[in-house]
Amino acid sequence: MSNEHDIIDNLTDLETFLVMVESGGLGLKGVSGVGMATSNKDGSHFVAVFDDKQQLLLARGITTEVFENGKDMVRNGVGRKH
Structure with missing residues (x-):
């Protein structure tokens, strides 16, 4: 988390990160939750x-704006809507 280039600074990037976690795109094993x-x-x-x-398993820094505005996205997931 110390690398400033790894900080998620907008909701689009947060969504992309969450989709990658949900889809297994990051190669993480045994994912149970995100918070x-x-x-x-x-x-x-x-x-x-x-x-x-x-x-x-993994942590990524986020800006205060993403922290405040992305809570529902993290809480409810971003799975593709039908």
Whole structure:
């Protein structure tokens, strides 16, 4: 998460990231959930991917705007609408 180029700074990129997680495009095994959080260390926000044991598989930094406006997208998923 320390690389500024890896920070998700808009909702379109958040949606793309979530679709990649949902579709298995990132090669992560045993994905069980996705959530948003705030770091206790420095107050930065991130989106995290967890396995079924609630172990962190992947985290990406997100801007405050994405944190505030992308909660429903993370909570409900972005699966393709029929």
